[in-house]
Amino acid sequence: MELPNGIRVKNRFFKSAMSETLANAHNQPVEKHIRLYQEWAEGGAGVVVTGNVMVDRNALGEPGNVVIEDEKDMDMLKRWAEKGTKHGTCLWMQINHPGKQSPKTMSKEPVAPSAIPMGDALRSAFNPPRKLTNDEIKNLIEKYVNTAAVAKKAGFAGVQIHGAHGYLVNQFLSPHDNRRDDEYGGRLENRMRFLTEIYKGMRGNLGESFPISLKLNSSDFNRDGFTEAESITVVEKMAEMGLDLIEISGGNYEQPKMSTGTDSEVFFLDYAQKLKEKVDIPVVVTGGFRSHESMESALEKGHTDMIGIARPMALDPHLPNRIMSGDYESITTRRLTTGIKGLDEKIGPAVGNVYYAMQLKRIAEGKETQQHTNAWRPLLHLIATHGPQALKPKRRK
Template sequence: MMRVAEPLKLANGVELKNRFFKSAMSETMASSMNQPNEKHIRLYHEWAKGGAGVVVTGNVMVDRNALGEPGNVVIEDERDIGMLREWARKGTENGTQLWMQLNHPGKQSPKSMSKKPVAPSAVPLGDKFRGAFNPPRALTVEEIKQLVQKFANTARLARKAGFTGVQIHGAHGYLVNQFLSPHDNQREDEYGGRLENRMKFLVEIYEEMRYAVGADYPIALKLNSSDFSRVGFTEEESIQVVEKMASLGLDLIEISGGNYEQPKMSTGTDSEVFFLDYARKLKEEVDIPVVVTGGFRSPESMESALEKNHTDMIGIARPLALEPHLPKEIMAGSNAEITTQHLTTGVKALDANIGPAVGNVYYAMQLKRIAEGKATQRHTNAWRPLLHLIATHGPHALKPKRR
């Protein structure tokens, strides 16, 4: 048996059927009222049939007043419980684990979505982003407590609907990551200053979630290995956060890195498999299942990473937007193509400025095609996703966005 086909048992007793982990990709398919619909059901049914042990949803927002982009799903109450149950039912076929990723964008909510976004401190994004994002205001302590409860409530609703786990999005410069970063978090109260205080928001979210869903329900965390900035969240701090969360009973950690200003989650690092060096160090320090996502381009590299105990699961995102049944094909022994598309407008100067944002639109378009029962389209033409991005957010939108 291939190592990637072996099951993995979590500390809480939940068994994952194999080591394939479909990492979150933002679908942007919700209704104008940010509700899930039949498209989500069809898309996740395809991924459930595709063989991955764990499938993580695109970020589900916990606050209707704080969106990362148009088409985000928001879950605050039971108004969509029927649709959520069908989404969970189809998405958990074939023994698939379907985990809901929970998120709040903080200041990374574009002007088209937020007139006055919130953040740990009133620290705006860098100068080149000022045209696309309004400056944030600092959250009050009371508002922080309310947001903790929103995360816990959405987790409760996820379990009630039949999702088999949840993931806290603590990476990519969103709100949890902002609290962890000494650059973004300049508070002088119990939530700022030393790392123990900066991680307090995350710890409280986890503890309230755990109270809401119980000890036997998987809670995962997506965390930056680093913000890749000399003034941001560091690798050393990241390891300390994982050690703390593991001591509290966290079930699994997914490693990523960067934010809008340093988009390593979309551009990668110098190694073939993103963040693998960090994962090696992390596994020497903590006894918790680790997922490395990004950069796996062959079954051989997947098997090698598992064999050497550099990771416990193989995280894949964009290749599954092109071939949703890729895990099943690999486990069947086929020489499956594990590729992504490098988009270009044909204009070198323009390509240098459009960044990862256009790529994200391209892959979101492929998700919609899968959801509509259509074949994906593999091409390198950047013009259609570029025009779609400008039409949605305006010309200031040509900045890095989440994967």
């Protein structure tokens, strides 16, 4: 498969981002990152996207986030990129800022486009955000660009701007979260300015041939949030500017669509079809692919240009190779349970994230993954890390 900039991807398997939470206390990448991504590179995917790399040490989404503000970790980053690009794998760094979705345990005063707090159900877990000044916005744009430049220098094969799941770029796009009355707020053209300026800065720094992709919500699934029609308009604008690939997702902490549904669902295919009628850049759908047949069908019908896979590759990092060799039928990502229905309803998505992060750690340590449905161990780990406030709905990265 060939990207618009002429870069060839060896196959149509797209390992979507999952937060590894493996960084050390100084938010630096470690040996476990190198071993984990070497395993995925050996697993056969054409594109592998890292977990979210944060651009600001004072703005973290969770413990264990990697932060890149400068080149001080260049030696480790080069080793990460070298191992992650083995066998012709395209290793792309996902670049992110949490905005107001930085928990109390991480931020005393998170920042956002406007001072709009999280909804009532999550307010106890997140401090109210402070409105960013215009100068701070410009500085954050520079941080995104700088992180991308470091990624290229280290040897990563591309970058992905995280514009989904309620993080900062998504907050700027959403009329619910962005109530500014300057050039970064109001009509959609202004609300997408933060994103377009990040992209312009990256493109100018990285060059025309370096892949830049975007992960974007199809919708926030919120009555006064970012809509499907607005999402299509944003993609059309980004494609016109030269974006190389779009990955479709949806929801945020308050509407966690990516953490709901059954194994038989393939999320966002209807939206992807509408999108593919509007733009000619590759469109990737991630979420819900479990069987060989559903993957082949989506490609044959032109519903997606690549098969986006996340959690199944936390259970089997060599899944693409197995599929291509014919040694695969389907994989089941089972729901975890404590055996207590009311508790399961409350902690399900959050504990699921911890369970898969635990599997990534096992892969990074050279161990076999452990597939089970017992929610107690990830639940206790979650509480030990974040405290009781962590028992709030969340979604995939």
